[in-house]
Structures are given as C-alpha cells and as structure tokens.
Amino acid sequence: MLHTRRRLLGLALAALSLVSACTTTPPPTAAAPQRPKLLVLVVIDGLPMRQVTGYRDQLAPDGFARFLDHGRWFSQAHYGHGHTVTAAGHSVMLTGAYPQRSGIISNEWRDPVTGEPVYNTGDAAYTYLDNPTAPLSGTSPRNLKVETLGDVLRTRSPQSKVIGISGKDRGAILPAGHKGTAYMYMSETGQFSSSTYYMAARPQWVKDFNAARPADAFFKKTWAPLLPESTYSRSVPDGQPWQIASGNGNRLPAVVGDKMDAPGPRFYGNLLASPFADELTLAFARAAVKNEQLGRRGVQDILSVSLSSHDYINHAFGPESRLSHDHLLHLDRHLQAFFQFLDREVGAGNYLLTLTADHGFTDTPEWATSQGRDAGRFTWGPSLAAVNAGLAARFGVDKLAWNFSASGLLLDEKLAAERGLKFADVEAAAREELLKLPGVEAVFTREQLLGSDTTTPYLEAMRKSYDPTRAAQLQIVLKRHWIMSYRPGGSTHGSPHDYDTHVPLLFWGPGYVGQGEVKQRVEIADLAPTLAAIAGLPAPAQAQGRDLQLKP
Missing domain, CATH: 3.30.1360.150 (Gyrase A; domain 2)
Incomplete structure (x- = not known):
C-alpha cells in the first residue's frame, strides 16, 4: 500500500514539473494534416490584452510568445456584450452566441419572478462525485440554452471526446457544453472531480491522480518573484492598502499554507490565488490528454482548459499590481511547458491551439484615483x-x-x-x-x-x-473606472468599457492559421465559427459571430 502511494505521488509530482528550460528554438513545424486532430482552447480567466503586450519583453520564448512570434493573433479582440463576467465569457467562446441567446447573463442572478438566486451552472438534480455539493453548486449545463462547438462535433462524431477542465465549475462546464465532460477543482478537498450529470463514477486515471494528493505538494511552498525587483517598475508595489491581505497576504514572497498545521479546505481554497493552482490544473490536463488519448484515436477531439488563478489575483490586488504582473510571468512559463508537452504527446502538426480570456479587468479605483482618474x-x-x-x-x-x-x-x-x-x-x-x-x-x-x-x-x-x-x-x-463593489478593496470587471472587453485572441497551428498580427477589431463570438471552419464542422446553430477565415 505504501509502495503504491509513493508510486502515485511520484507520478503526480512528475506531472507537476511543468516549467521546462527556456529555449529560443521555434516550436516544430511538422506538416499538418487536412484537419486538426485536436482543438485545444486555453482560457486565462481575467486576463486583459494590455497585460500580454505590456510585459511582452519579459515573456518566455514559447509561452505567450509562441502565438505572438509564430502564430496568428488579433490585437483588437473584444467581447460584444456589456456585462463581462466569467460565466458570460465562457458561454460565448465555443457557442458564438451572446448571453441574449445563451441565457448565461452572469455568474449568478435572481429569478425575476420569485427573486430567488440562480447560479449559472447550478442544477440541484446532480451532485459532485465523492465531494460535498453545496447549494447552488455548478453541476450541469442545464441553464445554457444553446449548443457549443463540442456539441456539434459529438452529434456528428459520437466517438469524439470533448473535455473541459478548470479551477472553476463554470470554466469547465460551459465550454464542455451539453455533450462533453467537465472536470473542476474542488476547493474543499484539493481534488478534481465531475458531477453525476456526466458520469456515475470518475475514471480510474482521475482516481489515481487524486489518490496521490498532488495539491498537497504545494503546502508551505513559497510564491517568490520570478524576476529581479528592478524588472517590476511598471507595476504597483505590494502591500497597498487597497490590496486584499487575507488568504496568502498581499506581499511577495508568500507562503501558501503559512501558519497552518496541515492541508485542509482553507489551504486548498487559498491555492487558487497563487501560480500553483494553474500548475495543478495543467498537470490534470496533461493526465487527461494522455489517458483519454486525445487527438490520437482517428477522430477529432476538443480540450478546453480554463486557468482560474489570474482572476482571483486580479480581484484581490488589481491588474496593475506587481502580484498580477508576476503571476502572469509564472503562468507564461507554465504554458510554455504545457505547449511543449502537447508537441511531444500529440504532435506539433496535429493540433490547433487557441488562447483567449473570459473578460478583462478594471484597475482598482484607489489606484486609478491616485493617477488622476475619476474612479x-x-x-x-x-x-x-x-x-x-x-x-x-x-x-x-x-x-x-x-x-x-x-x-x-x-x-x-x-x-x-x-x-x-x-x-x-x-x-x-x-x-x-x-x-x-x-x-x-x-x-x-x-x-x-x-x-x-x-x-x-x-x-x-x-x-x-x-x-x-x-x-x-x-x-x-x-x-x-467605477466598479460594482461588495468589499472595500480589490478590483473587478463586468462593464462594456474597453479595459473589460479587450482580451487576447491568439492562434497557433502550423498549416492551419498562419502567422502575424491582425489589427482589425474582432469579437470573441467569432471564435466558434472560426474553429468550426478550420475543423470542417458547421458553426453552432445560434452563433452570432463570423468565420475569421484564417489561412496558412
């Protein structure tokens, strides 16, 4: 038993070793087949485009830079709807439909007849597998009124797999659609799980991943700045009075699990506001690619991975903060390792990679006021x-x-x-x-x-x-520069202003999309029709976006 546990822990820790040595060698450019075998959507929750371009000189060679230097990217991609929040953004990406059609108007809302609270992916008919299910937990896509690209794919090809993974239930469920499978991080236990909407029991590979308790590997781990202090001059220093000091504190270096005796619900929750939750989520994504044989079974598959930590960090400290700046750099290195894993496991010419965000972010009002803005x-x-x-x-x-x-x-x-x-x-x-x-x-x-x-x-x-x-x-x-606020510090999003609507829309795939910056204004609703065209599928029925007609 002890030997088995050690073996599982070793496997999990190997999966968590995501940051590889930086290389200036461009990614392989193997000849692409007619259609990609795997569509990979990476979503960075709460990432404004201005952060990607603003820190471009500090990026690793093969993370975000893979898109900027070797892919096709849109420098003026925006959401077209006005209430820019996590659920709404995730609902648009692979449906091409705005909330007016999808019904996902927000993360939560009140029923206009009864006044009762409604959660976007809440469904009391289903529960989490082997994990507690609180009221209003996100367990199914029932509230999503439209089909996703994955639904289109699985209708035409039932043997295809569509998998959504995220630190948040809505970040996994909404891109996975009605016919896919969603796995989400359980902040009470540090596990990844699903719900009874999708399956009666978790696959053995998921059980093995959780059995090794990989989240515990980050207990007492220090989040330290990645670069020398002098390189953070363009962001706001730590410890500002408007930066939320609960959780892991508001200064780096920060020890996750500090003053705790052992991993528990508070530690697993605090992990989300650190680079380590992204690392853990990408480790689970790697396990999914390997064990589900994504892109290697003779049919097309779709994998959506939504990384949640940047949103938690921006909410607590603001996108102008050094903590947000540094988190982006850590995230960039984790992405580099994940992309290189996909090159090896799936083959660089066999998959199409897309990266976007569900919304941007507003600077904290106190910081904006100090800069002379009305906020x-x-x-x-x-x-x-x-x-x-x-x-x-x-x-x-x-x-x-x-x-x-x-x-x-x-x-x-x-x-x-x-x-x-x-x-x-x-x-x-x-x-x-x-x-x-x-x-x-x-x-x-x-x-x-x-x-x-x-x-x-x-x-x-x-x-x-x-x-x-x-x-x-x-x-x-x-x-x-004004925000709807329920606490005295931190920041948020949710407006139709450009800092909340302007997000990355980045593509990479040798032979599928070509290279170079595109400066024309486009919308994230265009993503689903564009991916559908590349994959040889019809666009989702309620899509309101257009095919961007990407060519090599």
Whole structure:
C-alpha cells in the first residue's frame, strides 16, 4: 500500500514539473494534416490584452510568445456584450452566441419572478462525485440554452471526446457544453472531480491522480518573484492598502499554507490565488490528454482548459499590481511547458491551439484615483437603500426595488400591481433614482433593451447581455473606472468599457492559421465559427459571430 502511494505521488509530482528550460528554438513545424486532430482552447480567466503586450519583453520564448512570434493573433479582440463576467465569457467562446441567446447573463442572478438566486451552472438534480455539493453548486449545463462547438462535433462524431477542465465549475462546464465532460477543482478537498450529470463514477486515471494528493505538494511552498525587483517598475508595489491581505497576504514572497498545521479546505481554497493552482490544473490536463488519448484515436477531439488563478489575483490586488504582473510571468512559463508537452504527446502538426480570456479587468479605483482618474466603488447595499427611499417618497410604497441582479436592478412587479401602481411609472422613477447615484453613466429600460436603437452608447452591448426571461428590468452601466463593489478593496470587471472587453485572441497551428498580427477589431463570438471552419464542422446553430477565415 505504501509502495503504491509513493508510486502515485511520484507520478503526480512528475506531472507537476511543468516549467521546462527556456529555449529560443521555434516550436516544430511538422506538416499538418487536412484537419486538426485536436482543438485545444486555453482560457486565462481575467486576463486583459494590455497585460500580454505590456510585459511582452519579459515573456518566455514559447509561452505567450509562441502565438505572438509564430502564430496568428488579433490585437483588437473584444467581447460584444456589456456585462463581462466569467460565466458570460465562457458561454460565448465555443457557442458564438451572446448571453441574449445563451441565457448565461452572469455568474449568478435572481429569478425575476420569485427573486430567488440562480447560479449559472447550478442544477440541484446532480451532485459532485465523492465531494460535498453545496447549494447552488455548478453541476450541469442545464441553464445554457444553446449548443457549443463540442456539441456539434459529438452529434456528428459520437466517438469524439470533448473535455473541459478548470479551477472553476463554470470554466469547465460551459465550454464542455451539453455533450462533453467537465472536470473542476474542488476547493474543499484539493481534488478534481465531475458531477453525476456526466458520469456515475470518475475514471480510474482521475482516481489515481487524486489518490496521490498532488495539491498537497504545494503546502508551505513559497510564491517568490520570478524576476529581479528592478524588472517590476511598471507595476504597483505590494502591500497597498487597497490590496486584499487575507488568504496568502498581499506581499511577495508568500507562503501558501503559512501558519497552518496541515492541508485542509482553507489551504486548498487559498491555492487558487497563487501560480500553483494553474500548475495543478495543467498537470490534470496533461493526465487527461494522455489517458483519454486525445487527438490520437482517428477522430477529432476538443480540450478546453480554463486557468482560474489570474482572476482571483486580479480581484484581490488589481491588474496593475506587481502580484498580477508576476503571476502572469509564472503562468507564461507554465504554458510554455504545457505547449511543449502537447508537441511531444500529440504532435506539433496535429493540433490547433487557441488562447483567449473570459473578460478583462478594471484597475482598482484607489489606484486609478491616485493617477488622476475619476474612479470609485458603487456599493450595492447603500445604493439599493437610496433607490427604495426615493421610490417610497414618490409612491408611498416601501421596497419596490427588490435587489440588484447581475448588471441590473430588479423591481417587484407583483408589489407594484398590488398597490395599484403602473409599472412603467415605477420603472421610470427607479431609473431616475439610479441616475442620481455617484458613478452611474446610463440606465436602460426593458423597452430600450428589446428595441432596435443601435446609436445610443452602450445600449447594444447591454442588449447582447439581456435575456428578458432572466435579467432585471433595468440594466446599469457605470462610468469608466467605477466598479460594482461588495468589499472595500480589490478590483473587478463586468462593464462594456474597453479595459473589460479587450482580451487576447491568439492562434497557433502550423498549416492551419498562419502567422502575424491582425489589427482589425474582432469579437470573441467569432471564435466558434472560426474553429468550426478550420475543423470542417458547421458553426453552432445560434452563433452570432463570423468565420475569421484564417489561412496558412
């Protein structure tokens, strides 16, 4: 038993040795077959394009630079919808459909009829395998109203495999679609698991991976800066008062698991806000490629790997921070090793590699203010109280505004009707009250969102985020550099402003996509139709993007 455990631990630690020696030799350019055998989508959660280009001189030769130096990349790729959050972005990538069609309007929202909370991948009919399942846990793609590229592939080729892997349930489930398989990190146990929607029991290779307890290998491991101190002059130093100090602290070097006696739920959760969770996720992805024989079974397969740590780090410290800067450099080295693994395992000419992000990021308001920008935090509780006070003064009814839901304000239509109020009057008054609040740029009504006006700023973007069966009646856009905030520090995303919409869209694949920068503005909704064309598949039925017609 001890021998077996040591053998499994050795295998897991070998898989975790992802950072290989840097080489200036370009990746192999073997002759490509007619269609790629494997489509690989890498998603960096919360990565604005400005960070990729801003630190380009510090990148390894074969991580992000593989795309920038040897691939095809779009320097002006944006999301077209306005509420730019993790679930919405992950739903767009492989469906080509905006949230107005997919129904994934946010990470969570409130049912507009009952007011009850809804999680984007929540489904009480299913549970996690061998792991606790909390209420609203992400367990299935039931709320996704459209098909993904993987669904198209498996409809035509049932023997093909579509696998989604992520540190977050939504980052795995939404790209995997209805007919794929999702594996997600369990922050309570440090394992990777799936749900009963996909299978009755985990495959043996997944059991073996978890049995070695690979997350525990990072207990008490130090996250230290990758480069000398002088190279971080373009980012904001550690320990700023607006940087969240809980978790692993807000200074490097940081010890993950510091002041803990043994690995446990708090350690496994803290691992996510460090480079080590990405390393662990990529180790699991390597195990999936090997054990599922992806791209090597005579049929096309799809692998989606969404790396979550950059989002956690940017939320805590801001994208302008040295911690975010350094994390990007660590991530870059992990990607380099993963790409070189794919070259060896699948063959450089046999797969197409794509990298994007689910959203960008806003600088922390306190930092932005120090730089002379008008910035601030729109806080939910006081804002809701102010709107309800204004409505009560006008109509004599308390709590006509139910709650904030995703990017909007949810009004209680039932209460308005019971009190004999015309809902259009309540809606108009609530809009007026919202526009009085600091930081509010625009508020759109249901009538505007269902209309055809394409000239009013931000309206079309918010329309693409609006599903009338799920969204609040009033949709809010904050001013540039303002954020919706539930805590006094850190930063977030979620706006139609360019710092939140502008993300990488990078391709690499000898013989499939060619090389060079493309400066025309494109949208991430174009990704699914483009990959479909390269793979020889029809685009997903509800796709709103276009084929970018990439040629070698």
